[in-house]
Amino acid sequence: MILTQPVRKIVPSLPKVLKAASQHVTKTLYIHLDPLAKSRLPEMKQCLALYSHIITNIYSSSPSQCQGLDVRILMAGFKGYSEVPCKTHFRVDLVMFDQARSGHELVDLEKRYNFFLTDSRSQVFLFDQTCQNDEEVQIPQDPTNEKANQIYSSVVIGGTFDCIHGGHKILLSEALLRCRDRLTCGVADGPLLKNKTLAELIEPCDKRISNVRELAVDIDPTVSYNIVQITDPMGPTRWDPNMDMIVVSEETKRGIISINEARREAGLKLLDGYVIGLVNDQLREYEEEEMKVSASSQRMRLLGTVLKPIIPNPNIASHPHIIGLTGGSASGKSSVAKRFAKLGAGVVDCDILGHKAYKKDTNCYIKLIETFGSDIVDIDGEINRKVLGTKVFAEREALQTLNNIVWPEIGLLAKKCINDLAAEGFRVIILDAAVLLDAEWEEFCHQVWVCIIKRQEAIQRIVERDGKSQEEAERRIDSQMSNADRVARANVVFCTQWSGDYTQQQVEKAWATLNNYIDNAANGYKAQL
Numbered sequence: 001m002i003l004t005q006p007v008r009k010i011v012p013s014l015p016k017v018l019k020a021a022s023q024h025v026t027k028t029l030y031i032h033l034d035p036l037a038k039s040r041l042p043e044m045k046q047c048l049a050l051y052s053h054i055i056t057n058i059y060s061s062s063p064s065q066c067q068g069l070d071v072r073i074l075m076a077g078f079k080g081y082s083e084v085p086c087k088t089h090f091r092v093d094l095v096m097f098d099q100a101r102s103g104h105e106l107v108d109l110e111k112r113y114n115f116f117l118t119d120s121r122s123q124v125f126l127f128d129q130t131c132q133n134d135e136e137v138q139i140p141q142d143p144t145n146e147k148a149n150q151i152y153s154s155v156v157i158g159g160t161f162d163c164i165h166g167g168h169k170i171l172l173s174e175a176l177l178r179c180r181d182r183l184t185c186g187v188a189d190g191p192l193l194k195n196k197t198l199a200e201l202i203e204p205c206d207k208r209i210s211n212v213r214e215l216a217v218d219i220d221p222t223v224s225y226n227i228v229q230i231t232d233p234m235g236p237t238r239w240d241p242n243m244d245m246i247v248v249s250e251e252t253k254r255g256i257i258s259i260n261e262a263r264r265e266a267g268l269k270l271l272d273g274y275v276i277g278l279v280n281d282q283l284r285e286y287e288e289e290e291m292k293v294s295a296s297s298q299r300m301r302l303l304g305t306v307l308k309p310i311i312p313n314p315n316i317a318s319h320p321h322i323i324g325l326t327g328g329s330a331s332g333k334s335s336v337a338k339r340f341a342k343l344g345a346g347v348v349d350c351d352i353l354g355h356k357a358y359k360k361d362t363n364c365y366i367k368l369i370e371t372f373g374s375d376i377v378d379i380d381g382e383i384n385r386k387v388l389g390t391k392v393f394a395e396r397e398a399l400q401t402l403n404n405i406v407w408p409e410i411g412l413l414a415k416k417c418i419n420d421l422a423a424e425g426f427r428v429i430i431l432d433a434a435v436l437l438d439a440e441w442e443e444f445c446h447q448v449w450v451c452i453i454k455r456q457e458a459i460q461r462i463v464e465r466d467g468k469s470q471e472e473a474e475r476r477i478d479s480q481m482s483n484a485d486r487v488a489r490a491n492v493v494f495c496t497q498w499s500g501d502y503t504q505q506q507v508e509k510a511w512a513t514l515n516n517y518i519d520n521a522a523n524g525y526k527a528q529l
């Protein structure tokens with residue numbers, strides 16, 4: 001979409017222009033500022049503040065006006081190059097103008113923007129003289145950002161850049177607006193991610209670096225990029241002499257002081273700082289999510305959605321649909337299974353089957369006593385799980401021996417339960433198994449769903465629920481597979497860290513998607529017949 005109206009009128013008209021434009025787009029909406037829109041502007045200094053204002057407004061209102069679209073503002077128009085963005089990363093199918101033009105102006109515009117298009121030659125004029133009655137926006141003055149109006153050779157930014165959102169795009173654009181030659185971008189990794197919400201869902205650093213690069217080069221191919229992994233908060237600002245200015249958010253502005261202290265000590269030029277405000281999240285529905293646009297909230301919204309494509313399992317019948325539900329100790333797996341049961345799923349609790357597997361006088365029972373000694377037998381003649389647990393959780397090999405004895409038996413019992421539930425008419429069966437992935441029971445399932453919880457929270461739950469000491473709880477968690485490894489094998493992830501309502505909405509989201517998936521698979525099958 002080409003913004004052609006005078007720049008001072010762009011902001012007031014944004015909600016309706018963005019909404020109208022988004023009706024024509026399914027994936028990416030590029031926004032370009034026509035150079036003529038800049039006519040009658042005062043001096044350049046004030047322009048930068050106005051451009052920041054326009055960019056911030058577009059990115060903060062686009063989530064609600066252009067839901068689901070990847071909105072990208074091309075920097076060329078704001079930096080005074082009219083023809084740079086002719087090679088956008090994604091193909092441009094349609095050119096839109098924010099207002100209708102007449103006569104020679106139209107011919108001129110058409111000529112100028114034909115370069116955007118590849119094979120299709122469509123154009124749309126969104127409004128007939130959109131903003132005649134709209135007020136002109138006043139150029140915002142920001143006394144806290146003294147350096148807001150300067151252009152620098154080398155600019156630096158930093159962040160995690162997970163689930164790229166409007167806040168990241170504002171940070172990047174504000175930096176590019178003031179950057180002439182080189183932009184350094186530090187992408188946080190390793191210890192910097194330790195305390196992040198749902199850190200297991202953060203994309204690998206390589207992927208985040210390539211996402212930032214792809215976006216940055218797309219919106220501004222005129223500068224050179226130095227996009228690097230950082231594992232401490234200062235990254236290359238600690239030693240790189242070729243840096244002039246840093247753009248930070250309200251939350252990280254104190255970082256400028258420590259960076260400049262380190263640079264002073266190293267005898268390096270101090271950095272000027274430019275601070276951008278935090279953007280409110282217009283899509284926020286739950287109080288558990290942050291007020292500002294944040295990757296943490298974006299990750300929270302991934303819970304209950306399909307993160308890894310579902311690959312049909314040829315080893316099992318397509319009906320009933322079997323979900324392997326697993327998670328670390330105290331991850332809330334069984335409570336999630338109960339929620340699915342209420343929605344209509346059949347649940348096979350492998351923990352209960354485990355008890356059944358070594359009931360008195362069964363084969364497993366005899367083998368366990370032979371292997372672990374008669375002291376695991378309680379006065380009632382049954383296996384004392386606490387005693388057995390103490391033996392096996394203290395030693396990896398002993399646990400492996402126990403698993404080798406009981407898993408085949410639990411597996412047989414689970415298959416029988418699945419068949420019984422299918423005969424009762426359940427079309428979805430949840431196989432609730434604590435160590436499903438260790439046992440490689442994915443082969444019995446159509447999908448794997450995983451519950452995760454922060455390590456600290458799991459430890460606290462084990463201490464409170466099972467009466468274990470802090471050390472015992474830590475040992476139990478550390479002896480299990482990590483959340484990151486579980487997530488890597490999961491189609492859907494849940495987290496019970498917040499309120500019951502927040503867990504319930506994850507469960508309902510997953511249930512709705514699953515039922516759609518099963519219906520579509522069934523329809524596809526019928527269509528093939």
Ligand SMILES: CC(=O)SCCNC(=O)CCNC(=O)[C@H](O)C(C)(C)COP(=O)(O)OP(=O)(O)OC[C@H]1O[C@@H](n2cnc3c(N)ncnc32)[C@H](O)[C@@H]1OP(=O)(O)O
Nearest residue numbers: 328329330350351354385386388389406433434435436439
């Ligand atoms: C493939 C499967 O997932 S089958 C279901 C899991 N069961 C098994 O693997 C059978 C072997 N385990 C057992 O017999 C028992 O768990 C025992 C004897 C080791 C301990 O019994 P208990 O003291 O009653 O503890 P409990 O059964 O509640 O297990 C405690 C935690 O250990 C974990 N755990 C259970 N079995 C195993 C195992 N084989 N390997 C590693 N961790 C395990 C679970 O995460 C469980 O945590 P949770 O209840 O918070 O989810």
